[in-house]
């Protein structure tokens with residue numbers, strides 16, 4: 073390849089990456105060619121994460137107040153619930169039913185978490201369950217190490233497109249496809265709303281000591297950065313640390329600490345073995361806040377048909393070994 077050709081190719085890739093920030097489906101027609109690219113960190117795709125983390129430093133300029141800290145905590149909890157309860161347990165695994173209107177609201181809430189659109193998230197997650205900890209897995213800490221599974225994989229061009237053929241059950245809803253395609257619209261509106269709210273609260277209630285910048289830094293940047301790392305810890309740490317109740321073919325683990333910070337996702341070994349249940353903590357002591365939230369939503373009639381933990385989940389525990397927490401992991405050969 074000549075130097076001119078190489079330059080043109082690099083320029084096309086840069087243009088396409090930038091355009092994909094505004095239209096995630098741009099240039100994603102040939103999935104085979106995209107998958108043939110080397111799986112590596114792409115610097116331009118790292119930029120949004122750098123901005124997200126740098127935004128947290130704004131705290132040194134705008135300071136803090138109890139209201140803004142409370143806002144950060146609330147935005148973390150609400151959006152973590154949207155990711156675990158809706159993006160994961162509803163869109164990816166269909167573990168309960170709801171109406172089309174509520175489904176759209178769930179997708180909107182999930183999109184506020186800045187973890188891309190519901191179809192991309194579900195496609196990547198279903199792919200993870202199919203290939204957990206084998207060489208095809210996009211984010212296995214066993215195959216590619218901690219940092220790749222935690223953040224590197226998201227910056228690889230190979231993992232950027234949504235394979236709509238793998239989420240046909242969701243792709244039949246044009247409103248979901250729209251949110252998925254223009255996946256920066258909701259986060260921008262969300263951040264702008266916080267900024268505006270902070271401005272007016274600062275004007276109307278000066279005793280709160282808040283400002284537009286403080287709301288943006290605490291409610292968006294700090295809260296979203298923590299949310300990102302907590303969610304990513306399920307891809308990375310939940311395949312490295314904790315106990316194994318079930319001898320699944322991957323290295324998934326159960327961890328109380330991860331379950332607490334992710335509202336229930338830390339019971340990852342339970343989930344890998346029985347992924348089609350709305351509940352991930354199988355015993356009363358396995359705290360699963362997202363499940364409690366879903367149960368409350370089911371009492372309101374907003375959602376229904378929560379899939380229960382299968383009887384086999386309790387029987388298999390005893391069948392594996394005398395010590396169910398130490399079932400062995402046998403890595404699959406590439």
Ligand SMILES: [Zn+2]
Nearest residue numbers: 200204324340
């Ligand atoms: Zn996993």
Ligand SMILES: [Zn+2]
Nearest residue numbers: 164197343347
């Ligand atoms: Zn899952």
